[in-house]
Amino acid sequence: MRKHFSNYIERIAEQNDDIVFVTGDLGYAALENLGIKMGDRFINAGVAEQNMIGIAAGMASQGYRVICYSIAPFVVYRCLEQIRNDVCFHNLPVFVVGNGGGYGYGIMGSSHHAIEDIACLSGLPNMKCYVPAFIEDMNTCLDEMFARSGPAYFRLGLGKPMPDYLVPTSYGSATAFNAASKLTIIAQCPVTNNMVAALNGHGDKGNIDVFVVNKMPLEELPEDIKASIGRTKNVLTIEEHISTGGLGSAVSVLANEAGLPLKKFISLHAEGYPNGLYGNQGYHQQISGLDEENITRTINSYF
């Protein structure tokens, strides 16, 4: 998605001279063209993420829309107070773009993972987090982000094409209405692709409603999700993010507040580093039960 992202920025920056791109000294073999095309509106702030966000807020206060780019953990955790005090308090159009996200940087180790990013950011005032799952989500999320006059976070992961049984919605994408459905799956971020793999050829696929949510915080349950849970009473949430402050927690609170009848609710989420061992993204997904095999097993437990 990184190439797709830089192409998009090249295009929109060419059309809008109020867009500035600031990188925290990252972008090798990806952002070189963007730098050439944007000229003095492409700024390398050096290895100094806190200052990068402060600079961006200062520039945004003067009328610019500013993209701040680094890998997800560096641009979220190191400068959280700058994002809160300098950007969010003042509702400024600073768009924080974190490459990787979840266990995306795999064997690079825990310093390079971001499995609490949405928890950290989605509760900040005026903040909207975009977590596209599929390539097709990228453009809609980016269009929406650039239409904002306030802050946003964009988690840039590795996406695959959206399967044809999902239809874009205002919150992401969903399967068509199915009166006979027995299970409601609500998923987020590119780990959704493991669910897509688990559903391929699954015998009960026709009895499962799927919703993919690509924006956080989830302030209310979309009507179609509410109706689905009302029918199935069975919920499975899937996200490459810790349970606290993530999708599953939000769905649980909202479903209970809405008085929806819940028979069974399972949240599959990032478990951190329970065995103290490290591997690639697939390894960590497996340890957290986010792999295709465990998702299949979990789905089977509802039938």
Add this chain to the structure above:
Amino acid sequence: MDHVRLQGKLRTKILELHYKANSGHIGCSLSCIDIMISILKFKEAGDTFILSKGHAATALYTILNEIGEIPDEVMDTFYKNATTLPAHPAAAKYKAIPFATGSLGHGLPLATGIAKAKKLKKAGGVSFVLMSDGETNEGTTWEAAHFAVANKLDNLLIFIDKNGLQGFGNTADVLGDTASAKVWGAIGFDIIEVDGHDISAMLDAKQKLIADKNGKPKLIIAKTVKGKGIPYMENRLEWHYLPMNEAQYMEAVDRIKSDYNA
């Protein structure tokens, strides 16, 4: 009004705000009110200002009231419930307070970003920021300082309120002199050291630095006295925190009246 009488008038107002609110940070405001006069009373079109040492909020509120940015009736709400004037400047109510400060180390990156935006837009005006000397302990200071030099932001002017005291000790004893002209000069700043209570000297320094469009960011190291004007507060760490009792308040007001013709 001459400079000294204005310095006295605003000191009296600061004391009144703190006395009525029974609040601390008096020494911090008295340390930098003269710097803020030299920036805000003599502000030019296109200039912006950020108070990075947000704990000197009463100095900011007082000078903004003086130049008509905060109405009198609002000043009476300082430190009370449902106010727009809390102990540290909060978000977005007044155009002249563009950022909520109070956590140290934020103002310089913000002012640097404003200076960079002015350069990109080829807009005039100077981006001013006031920091405390203790605040320069913060790592963002050095991130922003290098950015300002690398980006040739000669439209950035930092004032450091150098009173030699910080939250829990003398700056010399905590991390050493992080507001040293040597260090900042080595990074690439144009620097003038000046008496931070002498308005004319600060105006001269300001003018001289701004006029020199040499691609180097500017720094005025303003040597100050914490609690300036009230002898029992001067250079005393406790007046970072303490409120005044009635006798102390009366003594302070009398002292300002006689020394500043206020």
